Amino acid sequence: MITVVIATQLREDRLGYLTAMHTSLTRQSVPWQAVISIDGTDPARLPAPLAADPRVRTLALPRPVGAACARNLALNEVRTEYVNWADDDDEFGPDAMAARLEVLESTGVGWCAGWSEDFHPDGSTTLWRCPTPPGRHEAGDVWTYWPSPAHTIPIGPTTILARTELVRAAPMGGLVQGEDYCAAVGVTNLAPGILLPQAVYRYRKYAGQMTSQPGYDQLEPAAREHAWQYGRALRAALNRTAHARG
Template sequence: MITVVIASRLREDRLDYLTAMHASLTRQSVPWEAVIALDGASPDRLPAPLAQDARVRTLSLPRPAGAACARNLALNHVRTPYTNWADDDDEFTDDAMAVRLNTLESTGVGWCAGWSEDHYPDGSTTLWRCPTPPGRHEAGDVWTYWKSPADTIPIGPTTILARTDLVRAAPMGGLVQGEDYCAALGVTALARGILLPVPVYRYRKWNGQMTAQVGYDQLELAAREHAWAYGRSLRSVLHGEDLLGSANP
């Protein structure tokens, strides 16, 4: 029913975390697959639990292409009705797939998301409630909860389980960072969905995470401005609005 798409360079300091991500998938109670885009990495480095799991498939890219490109190319190999993005150093909660899949199947909306937890090295977690409030949201509404590019993004991209056709219509943006902001805004602009007030994803906080890397802040505001403007423009087009003045006839 669900494919989890992950991009990874199989860096040594991330292999144990990738194994933990896989372990969190094995605890899910609904059928799933995973497609791991190996971004210039050799499949020989894939941890044994993943290499031995028939539900895990790999896409080997001949050279590093960046997370956005790797994830988008992995979409070519998705063969299930629903798709979820994930990072190679994070984890899903045990009921993450079932609670969102049940909501999608029972309501017919295009996407279902939840809250996330920051996961610290000592094993503790803190809950992050995204600015978008729980409940049902019409197409394009999620962007309205992102008041300014400098503010916190309105919804967690990796907390979204969505119809695969929607994900293909609104894949990762062509950015070196913040590409997932575009993906989240695109999917939520194209279809109505539901945000559940439960944590479904654990975002690992450690010194190897992307947001902790040297130089990350140099492009972050520009990436946010691009994603914010993308969401604004996409919403306006779909709602028949004219950002320069009057509404379209």
């Protein structure tokens, strides 16, 4: 019922983390699949546990296209009712899929999310409660918890399990970074959803993560501004349409 979409360049320093991500999926108690979008590198480098798992499919792109494009193209391979974005160096909590799937199936909302944990090199974790409070949120409400581009994003993009058709309507933004901000505000603008007061995703903190790379801060303000304006404009357009129909 669930497909996890992961973009990766199969970098040597991240292969162990990708294997750990796969291990976290094998611990889930509900059926899942994964599409690994290999961003312009040799697919033979895929770790053996993933290559041997029939639940894992690969999309080998002939040249590097960047994470946003690699993820969006992988959506073409999704055949399940629900989809979850993930990074190749993170992990899911053991109850991540079951807890959110139960909510989606019982309520009929478009998406269900949770909190995330910063996963430190020593194995410890620090809980991150996103600015959006737990509970049900109508379409467009999540963006209101993002007062300005300078503030923390309102919800963790990789904590969101959503209906596939909804994700297709609001995929990754066409940015070199911060593309997942667009995906998060897009999905939550288009449909109501529920935020659970529990951690469902572990975000690995280490020197090799994208946010630690040289030059990351140069584009981050512009990426946040774009995603914030996108969420604002989409929410306004949907509200105008609703009022016109009413």
